[in-house]
Amino acid sequence: MFTPATADQRFVLDHVVGIADLAATERFAAASDDVVDAVLEGVGQLAAGEWAPLLRTGDTVGAKWTPDGVVMPEGFVKAYHDYVEGGWGTIGVPEEFGGQGLPFAIQTAVLDTLGSANMGFALAPTLTVGAIEALAHHGSPAQQAQYLPHLATGEWxxxxxxxxxxxxxxxxxxxxxxxxxxxxxxxxxxxxxxxxxxxxxxxxxxxxxxxxxxxxxxxxxxxxxxxxxxxxxxxxxxxxxxxxxxxxxxxxxxxxxxxxxxxxxxxxxxxxxxxxxxxxxxxGIRAMFTMMNNARLNVGLQGVQVAEAATQAAVGYALDRVQSPRAGSGNAEPVKIVEHPDVRRMLLRMKAQTQAARALVYYAASQVDRATLGQAGGQERLDILTPLAKAHGTDIGNEVASLGIQVHGGMGYIEETGAAQFFRDARITPIYEGTNGIQAADLVGRKLGLDNGGVFARLIADMRAEAEDVALRTLIDTCDEIGRGMAGLSADDKLAASYPFLTMLSVAVCGWLMERSGRIAATAEGDRAYLSMKVAAARFYVAQIVPEALGLKAAAMAKADVLYSVTAEAFAA
Amino acid sequence: MFTPATADQRFVLDHVVGIADLAATERFAAASDDVVDAVLEGVGQLAAGEWAPLLRTGDTVGAKWTPDGVVMPEGFVKAYHDYVEGGWGTIGVPEEFGGQGLPFAIQTAVLDTLGSANMGFALAPTLTVGAIEALAHHGSPAQQAQYLPHLATGEWxxxxxxxxxxxxxxxxxxxxxxxxxxxxxxxxxxxxxxxxxxxxxxxxxxxxxxxxxxxxxxxxxxxxxxxxxxxxxxxxxxxxxxxxxxxxxxxxxxxxxxxxxxxxxxxxxxxxxxxxxxxxxxxGIRAMFTMMNNARLNVGLQGVQVAEAATQAAVGYALDRVQSPRAGSGNAEPVKIVEHPDVRRMLLRMKAQTQAARALVYYAASQVDRATLGQAGGQERLDILTPLAKAHGTDIGNEVASLGIQVHGGMGYIEETGAAQFFRDARITPIYEGTNGIQAADLVGRKLGLDNGGVFARLIADMRAEAEDVALRTLIDTCDEIGRGMAGLSADDKLAASYPFLTMLSVAVCGWLMERSGRIAATAEGDRAYLSMKVAAARFYVAQIVPEALGLKAAAMAKADVLYSVTAEAFAA
Structure with a gap:
C-alpha cells in the first residue's frame, strides 16, 4: 500500500529547499505553510487513492496501440481527469498563464508523490511541464494565449x-x-x-x-x-x-x-x-534546453519516485514476513525479517539513498525558483546541479529498486509481488533525457568550466563551510582537487573519468545535505519515528556511502590511455 | 551472435585453475591439452549452433504449464537431446558412474559456455549436476546403479x-x-x-x-x-x-x-x-550441502554466463552503432560508439568484471578437483571461496547486464534488442541457492572461523605472496585486518558488516587473479587481440575496481548499532 512521503517532503522543503525564504518573496508568496501542507496532503490523497491502485494495471495491461490511436488501460482516463480537475497541473505554472504560481520545488513535490504512486503514469504530466516551460519562455503571446491555459491545467x-x-x-x-x-x-x-x-x-x-x-x-x-x-x-x-x-x-x-x-x-x-x-x-536547441533541463530534473525525480515506492514495498514486506530466528539472539523463534541485520542494512540503505536523492533533486529544483527570482547564484547552481540530479538521482532509483527485489527474496522475482516492476520501470531513467554518460560529459565538459570554474568553486565552498564529518570533508576536498584538475585534461581524459567524478560530486552534495538534515532532525520537534529514521539515514549515509564514493577517486583520476590501449575490435576478442 | 569465450576459458584453465597440474594426476589424466581444447570447441559449437538461437524463444514463449505437465518452447527438446547425445552431461561425472571423469573445472567451462548461450536452459543440466553429486556421495550402491547412469548422460x-x-x-x-x-x-x-x-x-x-x-x-x-x-x-x-x-x-x-x-x-x-x-x-542437511555447495558455484557461474552474454551483445552493438563525433578529436564525422571514452569505459569494465568473475568461479571450481584429489588445502579453500563465488559472481552478472543496457541506450530498453533479457534473467541469481546475504553470513559466521581462522589466513597469505600493486596489497591487508577482527564481534556486528566485507574479499581474490593474468598475458604468445584485452582488463581491474572496494572499508567495519538505532516500525515512517 502506497503512503505519500509527506513527512520527508516537508522536511526537505523546509531544510533543503528553504521554502520559507521562497515564500517570503512576492513571486512565491502563495507558498505559505498552510498551502504547502494542503498541497502535499491533497496530492497525496489523489496519488494513494486513485493513481497507486492503477500501478499494476499500467504494467500488466499497459497502453495499447490501435489503428485509431493509443488506448490507456481502464481507469487511467478517469484518474487523469481527476488530476486535471484537482488543479494539480497548475501548481508551478505562473499565474499569468493560468497557473497557481507556486514554486517549482512544490511542483516537484507534487510530481514526486504522483510518480511514487505510479511512475509511468506521472510521465504524462511531467512531459506537459516541459512543453509549458518551452512555451512560457519561447512562445509568442498568441501561442501562449492559445495553448498555455490548456496545458497548464493538463487538459491537453x-x-x-x-x-x-x-x-x-x-x-x-x-x-x-x-x-x-x-x-x-x-x-x-x-x-x-x-x-x-x-x-x-x-x-x-x-x-x-x-x-x-x-x-x-x-x-x-x-x-x-x-x-x-x-x-x-x-x-x-x-x-x-x-x-x-x-x-x-x-x-x-x-x-x-x-x-x-x-x-x-x-x-x-x-x-x-x-x-x-x-x-x-x-x-531550437536553446528552446530544447529550456524543456530539457527541467525535464532532466524531473527524470532525476523519477529516481526518487521509484526509490520511494520500492522502499515502501520492501519495508512492508520485511515488517510482515517472518523467517528464521535472529542469529546470536538466543531466541529460537523466527522473527520478522526486518530484524535480521543484513536485511536491515539493505532497508536503511534504501531509506538513506531515497532521502539523499530527494534532497539532491529538490535542492536542484529550488535553484529553478531562485533563478526565476533572479537571485544571485540560482541559475549557476542549477546549471551544475542538473547533471548530478538527473544521473545520480536515477542511479539511486535503480540501486534501490534492485535492493527492493533482494529484500523480497524469491518473491521479489515473481511479477505478482510488484518489486520487479519497480526494477523494470526504473531502468529507463539513466537512459532517457540524455544518458547518464551524457550528463557526466555535460558536467566535465561544460559545467565545471562555467565562469572559469567559479560555479564549481562556489558549490565546493558552500559544502566546505558546513560539512563536519571527516570523510565528508575529505570527499569534498577530493572533488575540489579533481574538478579543478579537469581543466588541464584532454577531452578523452576528462570523459574517461567523468562518470566516477559525477558520482563522487553527487555523493558529496548528498552527504552535505544529509548531514545537515540529520543534525536538524536530531533536535527537531515532531514525529519521533520519522525524525529518528532521518537521523539514522543521515548517519548511515555519511558513515558508509560517503566513504564508498571516496573509493572512486582512482577512477575519477584515471586517464583514458587504458581504454585506448586496445583496438576497438579487440573488445570482440 | 554468440561466440563461445574459448580463449578466456582456456587462459583461465591454464593460469588460474592450473589444469596441467590436475591432468598430471591419475584421476584427471584424461584432461590432456587436446581433450580440453576439443571439449571447449565442441560444446562451443553446440552452444552457438543450437542453444543460443533458442535464447529469445525461451524468453518470449517460455516454458508453459499444461494439465499434463510443463511444455518447453519449440526447439528445446531437440537441443536438449543433442546435448545428451554429445555426451556433454557426462564430462565431470566419475567414470565409475558412467561419466568421463574430467575435472569439475572442465565441467564448469562446459556449463559456462552453455549458459552464456542460454542461461535459463542451462539450468536444467546444472541442477542435474547437483543431483548427481548428492547421489554419488550419499546414495546407496543400488541407488547409484539405478539412477546415476541416466543422470550422468542427462537422459534424466x-x-x-x-x-x-x-x-x-x-x-x-x-x-x-x-x-x-x-x-x-x-x-x-x-x-x-x-x-x-x-x-x-x-x-x-x-x-x-x-x-x-x-x-x-x-x-x-x-x-x-x-x-x-x-x-x-x-x-x-x-x-x-x-x-x-x-x-x-x-x-x-x-x-x-x-x-x-x-x-x-x-x-x-x-x-x-x-x-x-x-x-x-x-x-538431509549434510546431503543438501553436498548438492548445494556445488550448486552455489554453478550459480556464481551463471553470473559469469550472463556477464559474458551481455558483454558480447554490448560490444556487438558498440562496434556497429554510429553516433556523434568523438569529442576533442577535431573530426566532425560520427563514429562507432565504441570510440567514445565513456562507452569504452563501460565496455572495458564489462570485460574486466566478466573475466574477474570467471577467474573467481573457475578458481573455486578447481578446488573441488583438489578436494577430490585429497590435495592439501583444496577443501578448505573451496569452503571459503564458495560464498564469494556465488555472491560476487552473481553481483557481477547483474552489474554487467545493467551496463549492457546502458551501452545500448534507448534500444537497450526495447525488448527486441535482447539486452533487457540478460538484465531480467540475471536478477534471480543473487537470490536463489542462498541469497547473497546468506552467503555473506556464511562467510563471516562459519567460513572465517574455520580452523581458528587458519583457512582465511592461508588465503590471505597466498594473495599477499603474489600481489604487487599497492592498492591491491592494501586491499588484502585491509581484508586481513577486518577478517581477523570479526572473531571478536557480536553476531549482529558481524552480520551488519558481512556484505561489504564479502565484496572486499571477493575483489581482493579477483584482483590477485586478474593481476597475475595480466602479467602472464603481457608476455604470452598467441592471439594478440585477446591477450591485449586481458592486459587492459587486468590493468583496469587493479587500477579502478580494487580501489573502489577499498571504499567499502568503513561499511565493512561498521557496527550494527546504527541499524538498531531505530525501531522496526520507524522504517515505515
Missing part, C-alpha cells in the same frame, strides 16, 4: 520530439523537415521515435514540440528549430479541430514503464501536418 | 526440492512429510516451491531430491532427511514406469529466466508418492 498534454532513428543522443543529426507555407506556418514531415505519451486517449488534444530543420539550415545543432505541432489544429474559437496528420505508427515493447506509451510518430505522411515556429528559426 | 534430469511456502531461506522450517512404508520405502507428502525444471518434456524421467521430515524427527535442520523421488517409478528393468504422484501445480510468472520453469510441486496428493532415503535418516 505535451510531448517532446527530439529523437530520430538515425539520431539518438546526437540531436544534431536529425532530419525532420519544416517547410514554410508562406502564411507564417510550416509544413512538418518526418519520423520521431521514443515519444513518451506521443498518443493516448486521456486528453482532447496533444501538443507536440518538434525539433526539425528548415530549408538550407546549417548542419548540426545550429540549424535546428522548434515547432509546435498539435495533434488537432485549433478552430477559430481555440477548440481542437481538424486532425493534423500526426500518426502514431507503433509503440515500443519495453522492459517496463508500460503505462507510458513510447510512440513512433510520423508527421506529415499526407503532407498535411502544420506547425508553428517556437522562438526564432535556429533557436 | 534432476531437481533440488528445498523451499516451502512458509520456509524460504529457513530450510529448517520445512513440513513435507515422509512416512515409512515398511519395505524400506517412504510415502512422501508435501508441497515444494521454486523448483527449477521441476517438470518439463525433455526427459523421460525426472529425479527429485526432496528434503522432508520423518515421524518424530527433531525440529529444525537436525530433523531433516533427503529423499529420492522419481517422477516415474522404475520398472524392474530400470525403465520409467508408473506415475509417482508428483504433480506440477503451477509455474511462477517470473521477471526473467522464462526458459526455466519454476514449479510448485505437490508430492503425494493421492497418497501414492514413494521415495527412497538418501544417506541416513536426519542426514
Amino acid at each position: 498534454t505535451g510531448t517532446m520530439n527530439l529523437t530520430e532513428p538515425q539520431a539518438g543522443s546526437d540531436v544534431g543529426a536529425l532530419r525532420t523537415q519544416a517547410k514554410p507555407l508562406g502564411d507564417g506556418k510550416w509544413s512538418i514531415k518526418g519520423t520521431k521515435i521514443y515519444i513518451s505519451f506521443g498518443d493516448h486517449d486521456m486528453a482532447p488534444n496533444i501538443v507536440h514540440l518538434v525539433l526539425a530543420r528548415t530549408p538550407g539550415a546549417p548542419a548540426g545543432t545550429k540549424g535546428i528549430s522548434l515547432f509546435l505541432v498539435p495533434k488537432y489544429r485549433l478552430n477559430a474559437d481555440g477548440t481542437p479541430g481538424a486532425f493534423n496528420d500526426v500518426r502514431v505508427v507503433s509503440i515500443e515493447h519495453k522492459m517496463g514503464l508500460h503505462a507510458s506509451p513510447t510512440c513512433v510518430l510520423s508527421f506529415g505522411d499526407n503532407d498535411d501536418c502544420i506547425g508553428e515556429l517556437i522562438g526564432g528559426e535556429f533557436g | 534430469t534432476g531437481t533440488m526440492n528445498l523451499t516451502e511456502p512458509q520456509a524460504g531461506s529457513d530450510v529448517g522450517a520445512l513440513r513435507t512429510q515422509a512416512k515409512p512404508l515398511g519395505d524400506g520405502k517412504w510415502s512422501i507428502k508435501g508441497t515444494k516451491i521454486y523448483i527449477s525444471f521441476g517438470d518439463h518434456d525433455m526427459a523421460p524421467n525426472i529425479v527429485h531430491l526432496v528434503l522432508a521430515r520423518t515421524p518424530g524427527a527433531p525440529a529444525g535442520t537436525k530433523g531433516i532427511s533427503l529423499f529420492l523421488v522419481p517422477k516415474y517409478r522404475l520398472n524392474a528393468d530400470g525403465t520409467p514406469g508408473a506415475f509417482n504422484d508428483v504433480r506440477v501445480v503451477s509455474i511462477e510468472h517470473k521477471m526473467g529466466l522464462h526458459a526455466s520453469p519454476t514449479c510448485v510441486l505437490s508430492f503425494g496428493d493421492n497418497d501414492d508418492c514413494i521415495g527412497e532415503l538418501i544417506g541416513g535418516e536426519f542426514g
Whole structure:
C-alpha cells in the first residue's frame, strides 16, 4: 500500500529547499505553510487513492496501440481527469498563464508523490511541464494565449520530439523537415521515435514540440528549430479541430514503464501536418534546453519516485514476513525479517539513498525558483546541479529498486509481488533525457568550466563551510582537487573519468545535505519515528556511502590511455 | 551472435585453475591439452549452433504449464537431446558412474559456455549436476546403479526440492512429510516451491531430491532427511514406469529466466508418492550441502554466463552503432560508439568484471578437483571461496547486464534488442541457492572461523605472496585486518558488516587473479587481440575496481548499532 512521503517532503522543503525564504518573496508568496501542507496532503490523497491502485494495471495491461490511436488501460482516463480537475497541473505554472504560481520545488513535490504512486503514469504530466516551460519562455503571446491555459491545467498534454532513428543522443543529426507555407506556418514531415505519451486517449488534444530543420539550415545543432505541432489544429474559437496528420505508427515493447506509451510518430505522411515556429528559426536547441533541463530534473525525480515506492514495498514486506530466528539472539523463534541485520542494512540503505536523492533533486529544483527570482547564484547552481540530479538521482532509483527485489527474496522475482516492476520501470531513467554518460560529459565538459570554474568553486565552498564529518570533508576536498584538475585534461581524459567524478560530486552534495538534515532532525520537534529514521539515514549515509564514493577517486583520476590501449575490435576478442 | 569465450576459458584453465597440474594426476589424466581444447570447441559449437538461437524463444514463449505437465518452447527438446547425445552431461561425472571423469573445472567451462548461450536452459543440466553429486556421495550402491547412469548422460534430469511456502531461506522450517512404508520405502507428502525444471518434456524421467521430515524427527535442520523421488517409478528393468504422484501445480510468472520453469510441486496428493532415503535418516542437511555447495558455484557461474552474454551483445552493438563525433578529436564525422571514452569505459569494465568473475568461479571450481584429489588445502579453500563465488559472481552478472543496457541506450530498453533479457534473467541469481546475504553470513559466521581462522589466513597469505600493486596489497591487508577482527564481534556486528566485507574479499581474490593474468598475458604468445584485452582488463581491474572496494572499508567495519538505532516500525515512517 502506497503512503505519500509527506513527512520527508516537508522536511526537505523546509531544510533543503528553504521554502520559507521562497515564500517570503512576492513571486512565491502563495507558498505559505498552510498551502504547502494542503498541497502535499491533497496530492497525496489523489496519488494513494486513485493513481497507486492503477500501478499494476499500467504494467500488466499497459497502453495499447490501435489503428485509431493509443488506448490507456481502464481507469487511467478517469484518474487523469481527476488530476486535471484537482488543479494539480497548475501548481508551478505562473499565474499569468493560468497557473497557481507556486514554486517549482512544490511542483516537484507534487510530481514526486504522483510518480511514487505510479511512475509511468506521472510521465504524462511531467512531459506537459516541459512543453509549458518551452512555451512560457519561447512562445509568442498568441501561442501562449492559445495553448498555455490548456496545458497548464493538463487538459491537453505535451510531448517532446527530439529523437530520430538515425539520431539518438546526437540531436544534431536529425532530419525532420519544416517547410514554410508562406502564411507564417510550416509544413512538418518526418519520423520521431521514443515519444513518451506521443498518443493516448486521456486528453482532447496533444501538443507536440518538434525539433526539425528548415530549408538550407546549417548542419548540426545550429540549424535546428522548434515547432509546435498539435495533434488537432485549433478552430477559430481555440477548440481542437481538424486532425493534423500526426500518426502514431507503433509503440515500443519495453522492459517496463508500460503505462507510458513510447510512440513512433510520423508527421506529415499526407503532407498535411502544420506547425508553428517556437522562438526564432535556429533557436531550437536553446528552446530544447529550456524543456530539457527541467525535464532532466524531473527524470532525476523519477529516481526518487521509484526509490520511494520500492522502499515502501520492501519495508512492508520485511515488517510482515517472518523467517528464521535472529542469529546470536538466543531466541529460537523466527522473527520478522526486518530484524535480521543484513536485511536491515539493505532497508536503511534504501531509506538513506531515497532521502539523499530527494534532497539532491529538490535542492536542484529550488535553484529553478531562485533563478526565476533572479537571485544571485540560482541559475549557476542549477546549471551544475542538473547533471548530478538527473544521473545520480536515477542511479539511486535503480540501486534501490534492485535492493527492493533482494529484500523480497524469491518473491521479489515473481511479477505478482510488484518489486520487479519497480526494477523494470526504473531502468529507463539513466537512459532517457540524455544518458547518464551524457550528463557526466555535460558536467566535465561544460559545467565545471562555467565562469572559469567559479560555479564549481562556489558549490565546493558552500559544502566546505558546513560539512563536519571527516570523510565528508575529505570527499569534498577530493572533488575540489579533481574538478579543478579537469581543466588541464584532454577531452578523452576528462570523459574517461567523468562518470566516477559525477558520482563522487553527487555523493558529496548528498552527504552535505544529509548531514545537515540529520543534525536538524536530531533536535527537531515532531514525529519521533520519522525524525529518528532521518537521523539514522543521515548517519548511515555519511558513515558508509560517503566513504564508498571516496573509493572512486582512482577512477575519477584515471586517464583514458587504458581504454585506448586496445583496438576497438579487440573488445570482440 | 554468440561466440563461445574459448580463449578466456582456456587462459583461465591454464593460469588460474592450473589444469596441467590436475591432468598430471591419475584421476584427471584424461584432461590432456587436446581433450580440453576439443571439449571447449565442441560444446562451443553446440552452444552457438543450437542453444543460443533458442535464447529469445525461451524468453518470449517460455516454458508453459499444461494439465499434463510443463511444455518447453519449440526447439528445446531437440537441443536438449543433442546435448545428451554429445555426451556433454557426462564430462565431470566419475567414470565409475558412467561419466568421463574430467575435472569439475572442465565441467564448469562446459556449463559456462552453455549458459552464456542460454542461461535459463542451462539450468536444467546444472541442477542435474547437483543431483548427481548428492547421489554419488550419499546414495546407496543400488541407488547409484539405478539412477546415476541416466543422470550422468542427462537422459534424466534432476531437481533440488528445498523451499516451502512458509520456509524460504529457513530450510529448517520445512513440513513435507515422509512416512515409512515398511519395505524400506517412504510415502512422501508435501508441497515444494521454486523448483527449477521441476517438470518439463525433455526427459523421460525426472529425479527429485526432496528434503522432508520423518515421524518424530527433531525440529529444525537436525530433523531433516533427503529423499529420492522419481517422477516415474522404475520398472524392474530400470525403465520409467508408473506415475509417482508428483504433480506440477503451477509455474511462477517470473521477471526473467522464462526458459526455466519454476514449479510448485505437490508430492503425494493421492497418497501414492514413494521415495527412497538418501544417506541416513536426519542426514538431509549434510546431503543438501553436498548438492548445494556445488550448486552455489554453478550459480556464481551463471553470473559469469550472463556477464559474458551481455558483454558480447554490448560490444556487438558498440562496434556497429554510429553516433556523434568523438569529442576533442577535431573530426566532425560520427563514429562507432565504441570510440567514445565513456562507452569504452563501460565496455572495458564489462570485460574486466566478466573475466574477474570467471577467474573467481573457475578458481573455486578447481578446488573441488583438489578436494577430490585429497590435495592439501583444496577443501578448505573451496569452503571459503564458495560464498564469494556465488555472491560476487552473481553481483557481477547483474552489474554487467545493467551496463549492457546502458551501452545500448534507448534500444537497450526495447525488448527486441535482447539486452533487457540478460538484465531480467540475471536478477534471480543473487537470490536463489542462498541469497547473497546468506552467503555473506556464511562467510563471516562459519567460513572465517574455520580452523581458528587458519583457512582465511592461508588465503590471505597466498594473495599477499603474489600481489604487487599497492592498492591491491592494501586491499588484502585491509581484508586481513577486518577478517581477523570479526572473531571478536557480536553476531549482529558481524552480520551488519558481512556484505561489504564479502565484496572486499571477493575483489581482493579477483584482483590477485586478474593481476597475475595480466602479467602472464603481457608476455604470452598467441592471439594478440585477446591477450591485449586481458592486459587492459587486468590493468583496469587493479587500477579502478580494487580501489573502489577499498571504499567499502568503513561499511565493512561498521557496527550494527546504527541499524538498531531505530525501531522496526520507524522504517515505515
